[in-house]
Amino acid sequence: MAGHAASDSWIGARLLRKEDARHLYGHGAFIADIRMPGLQDIAFVRSQRAHARVRQIVKPPDAAGRVFTLADIGPLNILEAGPELAAHRHGPYPALSDGRVRYVGQTIAACMAPTRAEAEDLADRVSVELEELPAVVDCVAAMRPGSPRVFDSWPDNAFITSTVNEGNPASLAAAPIRLRRQLRMNRQATVSLECRGSLAYWDHRLNELVIYLSTQGGHVKRLGLSKALGLPENQIRVIAPDVGGGFGGKNRLMPEDIAVAAIAMKVGHPVRWIEDRREHLLASVHARDHAYDLIISADRDGTLLGVEGDVHIDAGAYSLWPTGSFMEASMASRNLTGPYRIKHLKLNTFTVATNKAPMGPYRGVARPGACFAIERLVDEVARELGREPFDLRRQNIVTAAELPYSTAAGMRLDTGDYVASLDMAHDMVGLPAIRKRQIAGEPNGRAIGIGFAFYTEQSGHGQVEWVKRKSRVVPGYESASGRMLPDGSVIFHVGTQNHGQGHETTLAQIAAHELTIDPARISIRYGDTATTPFGFGTFASRSIVFAGGAVAKSSRGLIAKIRRIGAHLLQADVANTRVEGGAVHGPSGKISFAEIAYAANVRQEHLPAGMDPLLDVTATYEPTETGGVFSYGTHAVVVAVEPDTGVVEILDYVVAEDCGTMINPMIVDGQVQGGIAQGIGTALYEEIPYDEAGQPLATSFADYMVPCAPEIPKVRIGHLVTPALATEYGVKGLGEGGAIAPPAVIANAVADAFRSIGASFNETPLTPRRVSEAVDRARRAKGAAA
Amino acid sequence: MTEITLHLNGTQAAHTVEPRQTLADFLRDRCGLTATHLGCEHGACGACTVVLDGQAARSCLQLAVMCDGRSIQTLEGLRADPVMEVLRRHFHESHALQCGFCTPGMLIMGRDILQRYREPDAQTIRHELSGQICRCTGYAGIVDAIVAAGREIGTATR
């Protein structure tokens, strides 16, 4: 008899989500929903200047014990953040200003009152005297010799510089086609709809600090908080309630978190800080902000040869714990060959400190910038050669036969069929029909453009990859602790952190598949360091690979024991049993999990001699190949552009993607559509500009444009399924991919609309002004040439 | 502090409020009705949308004092509402939520749309949903859900 007939039906099922009901009835429990006796609110006094010495902080005389400066909440330890590389400079980032402020919005003091409104009243009465210093606001100018410094003791403003030199870049000088382009992806916010927040209190009974945190990973935050507060980890409990989106923005230890925890330890009653939208835009994780100055080289036949140039990352004033922002530069450069057979690479990267809010991860991390750069360059080469950009992609892209393929930048692309993805998108969007439509022209004077962009998305990368990145924590595994209760129902505790991805559903599907029981009998729990095994949280498209694998492994451990008990109770040889439909079947009958679990938990006399009671298996999981598995896809878009106003309308958006085996296709489509919506935000709408003095110019939704339903099309999604070889079930992560290609594909489409005049669209977001100005420049250049 | 009387989710009660307190803070902090979320507090995201005298309203842009004598419904008070029941089911089936933070506001707005339009099409719904931010779903599931709910209600009342 076969040992284990895992039911196939749950993997790949469009199972509706278990987490929906509470939200649909308004019972979601987000951090701001938590009420506690004695709870007080915190409001922060923040810097109004980009760079200044804090001369004096004057507390209102009647506010004793309610206004906290750094001296009042200390002593605290400063955590070193960023990669563990000697070349990476450390700029200490205190929870509250230590006498210097380096960006508008930096925390200076914390004010506590029974309500947030009163805390803000108090904050308005704290007077702060600043002595303004010159601000560094442009990351390219910041590297010029005369630039003012963000940190006085540094020889220049770079956190770190690095070079990439692969193949034989010297050979590129002789290439027949050499195009130099400057591209820029501007700074934006992450904008989870729920802002950040933390609530902390000292639990006097347990003698521990309890911190509710809207976070993507509680265990790592506990590690950081423990170091910062000098409090042992066994006296810190971090709980993540429902988390209203994160997208990277809730995956760093932030100064407010430390300050709130420290204040809770001083005052003895619960305190909370709920970030408001202005604070979010001002001082939460900022993202993107890449500047590229690149030369792409190609042969006349269209063969892409190499990429050379500079990559500047505007990292803001500080490194956020744990990883800082160097990953932006390293991931950008490692993705700059795209999926193409580009052999030669020579890049200088500069991760630059400026007087802006610190940069952190945001869905896609660095790859939207890199994809934008390389995919724009490919289109520019095509235009130079008079070729159809789609054909040039097809000519240069790595074929299925070449996979696995190591790119010049050092990525090992694993499985898939990239050409098939290109072709699928081509057919879905209907390239020939659009070309015909363009010839006919539009009655309303708009120009129609079509664009393609290809992306890969590294996911499920483990130890090898993170060690290579010199990461301070190495998220090389995930854990799951599965427990079958006496009635045969099951609870898994995992170390990842669902915040919209549907883990309660997909992880239950995996467990249901392994355990051959209905997902309704399985609960997935997460978000509490007191109950879950150590794990790293949810980011980097890792959860389905890692937590999915850990749940599978834990389930299999449970099944092994269940089978042994079942065989014993059936008086059969284990080898002669099989597991099916929530029961162990033997030659002479079957016995349900419930009966087995009852024995294992409360009637040990029925267990085989010498067997330990309980059905409780904690497993850790890492894929067999830890360089990562790569999801990929082609985005294609049709736009209509009004040249004078510069307004871009998306007429059609298609995706042909491959994320390996899909556990739940409904959730896959949801991630793709949602990621693209954010990518469209990056491409067309979202930006936090700064003026020359370092003042941010988008600090409310009046100025910061988040696209709504009229701006976001329904994306048509096509799937290819090439299972990964290194993961359970062949899954690949796919949380970020949707957000990677939209800036590239939309810019390519807009450029296509104006290819006859050679307009270039190399800066995001493509605001109406930028679009119209690019058209105007090209028209003038053409006029001047003619 | 000012005395007010509110008809809240079908129950009339008197309260004292500070004039500056918004309806949203009043509902959340004073009444424990936390289905109403705050995503911006300046009228631009829709997470705080409630029903005020039968019309959709941003509860962050209403003062509790100004609601004196008026009737307010939050998602909690629409548990048994027949339109809401249909909407909820379609939100679930169309994967119209991920993190769930926008969901209460979206449901209230969805109901408002269905009260004003019979079997609205996707384009109408998209226009009507402008100003309701969902950062997770990319809106497709939400629009699908409201279209489907509209059809179901339309068919039932044809």
Next chain:
Amino acid sequence: MKAAPFEYLRPASVAEASAALGRNGMTTAAIAGGQSLLPMLNLRVAFIDLLVDISRLDELRAVTETPSGLQIGALTTHAAIEDGKVPDLFGGLLRRVAGQISYRAVRNHGTIGGSVALADPAADWPGCLMALGASVRIAGPSGARSELVSDFVQGSYSTSLAAGEIILGFELPRPGASLRWGFAKVVRKSGAFASSIAFVVTPGRSAPVSVVLAAAAARAQACPETAQHLQRGTATDEALRQAIARDLAVHVPDADAYQQRLHTATILRAIRDWRAQ
């Protein structure tokens, strides 16, 4: 993001409201729909001592059609106009403008009076009312007065409203039978404040064309050169562009090249819309 404290008063009459608003030594503000004032208070970019709730004053609510035109009470909401609850003497212009302001939940409460009183340069109603030749009725400590909206709105967030004065409503002159209008608006995203708005209105067969550009300068501006060209009826696109350029040079002198293109395109689109009627 919570408002600083203030006192609150709900007067029973316009006279009481006017007296409260005129109180000495206090920063006072009327509140109608609150859809502009509350964001400013929440963001603490506006601070007041006394908030005077005028939202229940019936005198500000009435909508009446008269032989000479339409009277719209200041408290009329954008949504009421959008939904056609206000008699449509203007071939659907009011509904079209109302339906594109902000978002439905804001339109349900935001009022036309508040919009004009605030005089946000990018607001929709001031320009629309100017194009229709509307006047504003005001009550104040020294009695009632009436003024053309084009005179009332003086600049960015600046009007002729004096301390203690309240907008009662607007009078829109009845148009002739062959009214024609065009409207165009460019926004960064749906419902956001506009980067350019244009109205073209001919209230009747022999009536003069009115062209108004908003969201361009400190206040909405008439574009007389463009209007004259349209009036003559012979204008070529090129001649129109030149006329628009002259209007922009006078009224939006700070416009850079992009803004000139943008506003030109908006006006031209409104003209196309107008011609199509």
